[in-house]
Structure formats: structure tokens, C-alpha cells
Amino acid sequence: MTRNRPVIFIWLAVTLLGWVTLEVIDSYLPDGAAALAATPWLVWQFTPIIIIPMVCVVVWYVRGRRRGGRVIDPRDAFFAAALLLLFLVLQSPIEGFSDQFLTVHQVEHMTLDMIAPMLLMLAAPQAALLRGMPGGLRHKLVPSIMGNRGFHRTFATISQPIPASLVFVGTSGFWMIPRIHDASLRVPLIHDLWHVTLFASGLIFFFRLLDPRSVPLGAPLLARILMCFVAEMNFILFGFYLSAKSVVLYDAYGRMAPFWHISALGDERFGGLTMWIDGSTMIALGALIALYRIASHEDRTAGRRIALVGAKPVRGSEFHVGKRRNNRNLAFGLVGFVGFMLIGTMIAAVVYDHMTNHQADAAAFSQMRARTLNGPSAHEVRLTSKSPQSDKP
Template identity: 40%
Template structure:
């Protein structure tokens, strides 16, 4: 077998094996390269107990609980989705994921997927707006439900194009090596990083999962365009990190890189996390959006039929759902194949996965 083909197969095997090895290492003692983590016996001991975050999550849960009880919400799955979103925030910011993320790039991408995508998805999948407004004190709820300056700012940020640009910009900005390393090493900047990811994620998914149809909410085409654009952004950035041949980030070495994994392997695994499971979150979002849209149109059609006005909405909604799902699936497949074909060619420079800690000068 030609040497180039063997090297290519070796790289593929390492990419598949590395995530499994890193998950297995999670339960093993944390072996650090730096002084900052050498004293830690195990990742399971690395909890980040932040009172302000715990109190914030508890207050959000209490407000929603009070509002949902007052409104007598019958759909229990909405409660599960909302509290699931809060639990995702707990995992990202309180559990050992938060501490280990400062020493392993791939775990950092899991943390950001929880913070930027999974938590906002679940929170707004629950359609929490009415329950939250009812759960707030009367004076505060009137402020948020009114038409003041705050509402105007929120409405502007929720324009589909603006929300999508903010969502992608927050991710790409912090992946630039200079800003990424600075945020890892500076705690206040790190907080700004997390806040920007969470806020832009909340804005993005508040538009995608808005229960109001057009013109009050975004149209179906705009929502699908938002999801496809976000997925494309994930694919481009994730595939770049997966197939690059030199490490980019040095801060993990300064804090103590864990598990004796080379920085190149770590960053490539982080790219896979962003590329595959991260992109799948947007595919799930697209399916939910199309299903909801079709269900709403079918409900409107049924009401028209019962009132004797008739309608042809159901056929349109079924066709739109089938076409949208097919188009999205094919597009995601073509994008993934195209990226692999362009980037992962057999003449890639053979940078060994064992070059732990080499940072380009």
C-alpha cells in the first residue's frame, strides 16, 4: 500500500479513536502538564461552585415555576424543556466541565455547545415567555412586556439577519487565537466570553422557536435560512479545526494541559465536537421548526373547515414540510462531503499527532 494512503488511514483512525480515549480518561486521575492542575486528583473533584451562577439559575427556575403554575400550563414537556435548559447551564458553568475546559480544548467545545446551543434551544423550545412574565413581580413584568426602549432594542436584535450575524460572530471572534488565549487566561474576559455566547444563543433561538407566525414572527423561510447559515458556520469552523496540521492555542499549556494529549490532537477533537454534534443541533432545530409550522397550518386549516370557510392550507403545509426537510438534509450532506473533499486530501502535510505542545511562533 502506498505510504501516502497508509498515512491518511492512520490519521482517520486517530481521529476516531481520540474522542473515545478522552471520554475514558474522564474517569481516570487528571495528569497535568502544568503546575496549575498537578495537585488535582481527579476531574470529578473540579467543581466550580459560583454562588452568583447558582443563585441566578435558581431564581430563573423559581420565576418560571411561579408563572407556569399561575397560568396552569398543561403541557408538562414544556416544563421539562425549560428545566433541561437550566440543567445544561449548570453542567456548563458549575460541573467539572467548567474547570476541565480550561485545560482541554475539546472539553471547552462541549462546554460552549451546552452554553451557546443546547441550553438556549431547550429554554425557548419550552415557549417560556408568558410563564416568565407571569412569574415576575407586577412592576417588573410590565416593564418587560411594554413597548419601551428595552423592547425596541430586543426587537432590533431579533431581526433574523441580525440575530444570525451576532450568533456566528460571537463564536468566530472568540476562536481567533489571540482572543481565545486571552480569554482563557483572564477570568473577567472569560466571563464576557460566556455571556456573549449565552446571550447571542438566546437571541438566536428566541427567533427560531418563536411560536408566532409571520408577520409577528419570522417566516418559515427566514427561520430555515437562519438554521442553515448557523450550521454552515459550524461546519466551516469545525472542519478547519479538525483538518489543520498545526496547533493554534497556547493558553491550555500555560494552565496545564491534561491527560497527556497533544495540543494538535486536542484541537482536532474539539473541531469534531463543533462540526458533528454541534451541527446536528441545528438539524434538530430545523426539523422542529418545520414540524411546528406544519402543525400550526393544519390547526388553522381545521378551524377554517369547522367554521365552514374551507381552505387548502394542509396540503401546502405537508408539501412545505417534506420539501424543507429534504432540502436541509441534502444541503448538510453536500456541505460535509464538500468540506472533506477540499480539505482532507491525501497530500496533507504529515504533522505527527505526538507533537504535544508545539505552538507556531
């Protein structure tokens, strides 16, 4: 412990200096709706509690990769992309616009709970981060947390397919309740808790969905398809509701309306379409990646087994028969899932079109009825009085 004290003091000193520097920079940057309308490219946020952990994670990852002695891997690109996206949606002008428009907020939250977690699970940075951590954290703090029975049991429970799907969908739905949603936009602490829970639920969901291991270590294929189905239906149904409704649900937005001339109702409808289309697309992409990773892992495992036995694969053997059967079941499951999603989307689109046309027809019928009952309008009377009169009796 005595040998590690200078290193700990250096880390604390650098962290404190970085914290003060970021606070000073942030105090000189513009903020608010007026600044977003005038100079949106200057509305950056340098929040120490976000940037400092990100810098630490990057340093640990680079050190761990160097200690591992491995060359540059494609997974490094996934890790860098995830960190860059997190920085952009949390510190760039996107964060400022997300407090003004529900559509931008949906893009930010899809990055937090889907895109960034998916990239991190593809990068699999756990080993590199552990190797790059300071000795005190790696040998004392991490084992004490990971070895805790309560933590282990809790994670083992919520990372199962059904609980992970319910946590993922429930977290997103909870924060979309109008009162809670508006309160989180007005109270920064609640807003930060919203981001943390979204990111954590996304990590748990995609950890189980993208796990390349087969049963019993990984989830069964049917369970993964069910996870995608639950997530897809959440985005389709709620996105459809937001895009089809005719009342404003969230009162905390709309402060940018004088600058950008976007109504609150139109913003919420665009936000619903973003959740509906983009969210469903990301879940479908996650399903395809999961299928590819499972198939690749099975091929590698089978190749190692054949190499250990020292025999060449024989056409028509038990392995190939089972492989064909699994591929056939996988194809049927994938086709059924995609077909169900397409049918559901088409039905929702037809219902949406019917509702919008019905509203337009009802409005037109009301205008015609009012005109028939009340007679011609004053404008029509003036036009009639100015028209030349006929000489005929």
C-alpha cells in the same frame, strides 16, 4: 411599597446568607490542573453569581406554575433539562476541564449557545416566570424594561432572521479569534462575558427559529432555512479548518498535557471535529423542530377556524389545496437543504483526506530523500557490520 418591604428584606437576607455559604464551600474545594488530574470528581465550583440567579429562576417558575393552576406539562421537562445542563457545564468539573482542553470547551459552548437556549424556547417559561416573580419586580421593573422604546426597538431589530443569524455566528466567531480566546481563558471577567454573550445570542437565534407562529408574526419558512444554512456553514467551515490545520492556534491550553498525554494540536483537531459534527447536528435538529412546530401551529389554527365556521373540511377545498402546496414547497426546501449539507460535508471530508494524505506523503518523501542524499543511517551501518560476511570473493 410599605407592605412589600418585609418580603424584600427576607429576599435580601436569604440571598446574602446563600452568597456567604457558597463562598465558604467554594474555598474548601480543590482547584487547578493538578486537582483535575488527581481527583476530577471533586473539582466543583459553587459560584454565587451563577447559582443564586438559577435558584431564583427555579423558585419563580415553580410558583408561577402553581399560580397558573396547570398540571405537569412536558415543557417542564425542557425547562428542568436546560437549567440542569447550564449548572453542569458552569459549575461541575466540566468547567475545569474546559479551561484545559479545547474539545471540552466546545462542548460547553455548544450547550450555552445551542442546547440550553433550544430547550428554553421549547419550554416557553415566560408566563410562568412573570407569575412567580415578586410583586415589585413584576409590576415595576419588568414593565419599565419591556416598555422602554430603545429596548423594544433594539430587540425587534436583532431578533429578525438575518440579524439574529449574524449575531449568533458573529459572537461565536469573535470569541474564537486566537488572541481574544487566550485572553478570555486568563481573565475570569472576560470569560464570564464570553458565556453571557453566547447564551444571549443563542436565545435570540432560537427564539426566532423555533417561533411556531406563521407570517406576519413569525419568520417566513425561507428565512428560517436561510438561518439554518448560515449557522451550518459557520460550524462546517470553521470546524473543518480547526480539524485540518497543522499548527497550534491557542496557547492557553496544554497545561494538562503532562497528566493526560494529549497534544495541543490533537486537542484542537478534536475540537474542530466536535464543532463540525455536533454543531451541525444540533442546527439540523433545530430546523426539524421548527418545521414540526410550524406545521402543528398551522393545523391548530385551521382547526379553530373550521370549528368557528361550523363546517366540515371538504376534500379539494381551497384550504387543502393551499396546504398541499405549502407542504410540497416545504418538502422541496428541506430536501434541498439536507442535500446541500450532505454534499458540503462530503466535499470537506474529501479535501480533509487529501490534505492529510498529502502531508503524510510529503513527510515520507522527505525522509527518503534525506536518506538517499546522506547515505545509510548509523543504525543501518551497525546492523550491516554485525552481519556475517560471505566467504565468496
